[in-house]
Amino acid sequence: MSDELNPPASGVRLPWERVPAGLRRQVADFLGGRVVEAVTQTGGFSPAAAVRLRLDDGRRAFVKACGAVPNPRSIEIYRAEVEIAGALPERVPAPKLLASFDTGDWVALVFEDVAGRHPAMPWRDDELRRVLDAVDELSTALTPAPITARTFADMHEESFTGWRRLLDEDTTGLDPWALRNLDALAELEEGWAAAAEGDSLVHADLRADNVLLTDDRVYVVDWPWASVGAPWIDLVCMLPSVRMQGGPPPQELFDDKDPAVTAVLAALTGYFVRQGRQPDPPGLPTVRAFQRAQGVAALDWLRFRTGWN
Structure with missing residues (x-):
């Protein structure tokens, strides 16, 4: 890539x-x-x-x-x-x-100190399988949530409004499929908070750079966004970055047909797409490019899940 x-x-x-x-x-x-x-x-x-x-x-x-x-x-x-x-x-x-x-x-x-390393990029099949297995084990271990934390919906209620905000903003350069379906995407996004409800503690920011591999264990680091929600949230949040970093299409790794997954994915995608169009935040000159790339992968997945023309 x-x-x-x-x-x-x-x-x-x-x-x-x-x-x-x-x-x-x-x-x-x-x-x-x-x-x-x-x-x-x-x-x-x-x-x-x-x-x-x-x-x-x-x-x-x-x-x-x-x-x-x-x-x-x-x-x-x-x-x-x-x-x-x-x-x-x-x-x-x-x-x-x-x-x-x-x-x-x-x-x-x-x-x-953990004497580990981040997964190789592009993703290797064996390391990706290790990490996905660890995410599954983490979800099981953290359901129900063992600590008190904000809900995922409460933490992201202002952020996950990307499609709705784009209705009133300049959409020059927006992906043609997204532009054609913008009204429907904004409507789908509206239901994301209820769709994200659950009793699992989720990391909510899983990417390769937040994972360390040792010979016998997978460690997950950087937990400031941890929150309570549906047990599949970590997979939904992680798989667009997996795809953009050389991994398989998300639908090959997670094929749950639950409409709640699609609603949360729509909100996440809207966030990436809109944020990628914003100026660089102070001291973070590289984050917008990463969000744009995640947005491309997430949009492909959302297009597949909705089946919209």
Whole structure:
């Protein structure tokens, strides 16, 4: 696939040295050692530090740190992750949150280090099967939701209005099928919140860059969007990115004919399509290209599911 259809899931990371010295000292004091190496991890979009730290005694930890500048929303997302990651039960295959620090202007999360790697891109069949099996096991383990969290519908009620907003916006360059069916897509999108109801805790942001593979386990990282909804939400949210990153068409991996799935997919697709048409948010120069590419894959899947001309 071209770079336009398969942009990397990475942004502009902040070097560890640019995290405020006082916050770096708090992290080192908690870990009880001197940091001798900080290796930036490139996956993900937030304008933050994401580093694997090695201490002078050989111990390791993974640390994320974000400031309120340049994107004030990012620090709120990190605060949400503190709440969710700290509450996840032991059985969830996620790195353990060891500590967090909040100075008001900066938030840092300290996790156990997982010596894993992201899936190879384009997707390999064996690794994709491992991840899909893990998603299925995760859904089973998190139904009913073991912690209190916002519902998926409540968390995305303002975001999942893409088709309805496009009714009143400039649609120049919009996909011809989407333009031809825009009224019907907006109507289908209206029912997404009821369709998403359920009692499962879902990650809600599954992509290859939020998965780590070790020899014997699949770890799921970055949980700030975790919420309560239908057990299939993670698959619906993940499969457009799988397709854009070289995987099979979503309908070959998930063929549930439930109209509720189609309604949620319609809302997700509208979100990707409309967001991909917006200016870059502060500090996130690569996220729109990724959303556009997800929108192309999601739209193909939605066209297949609706059967509309």
